[in-house]
């Protein structure tokens with residue numbers, strides 16, 4: 001996983017008339033340095049050693065701002081805590097779908113979409129926006145189930 005430097009985000013912050021404050025910069029850096037889907041607590045634990053003044057509340061508030069700016073996406077893997085990841089990695093959109101193991105919480109990301117998958121989603125988006133008059137700008141696709149290891153355990 002390539003690292004994203006927060007300097008790449010300066011433009012996005014300017015566009016939203018927001019300053020690239022130290023906490024914002026550090027949180028984007030932490031998310032850019034991992035391919036994991038971190039919870040707010042995990043973000044906090046990684047930022048804190050570099051910036052002892054930061055509190056968990058600031059992390060929560062900053063993540064909210066980043067989500068509203070479209071820099072970070074918030075995910076829910078069905079375990080009652082939000083997870084966060086960068087919308088773009090190394091300046092490129094990192095659109096992918098998730099397979100989430102509901103037992104060990106392992107997450108598989110894939111972006112080698114099947115043609116049928118892409119077609120189906122486009123068709124769905126079109127139909128849904130017609131039906132609900134909703135201007136769809138994106139989607140989050142996530143499948144829940146058991147990973148190969150947990151499936152084996154469940155059978156044993």
Ligand SMILES: [Zn+2]
Nearest residue numbers: 095096097141
């Ligand atoms: Zn997609």
Ligand SMILES: [Zn+2]
Nearest residue numbers: 101104147150
């Ligand atoms: Zn599993």
Ligand SMILES: [Zn+2]
Nearest residue numbers: 037085096109
């Ligand atoms: Zn992901």
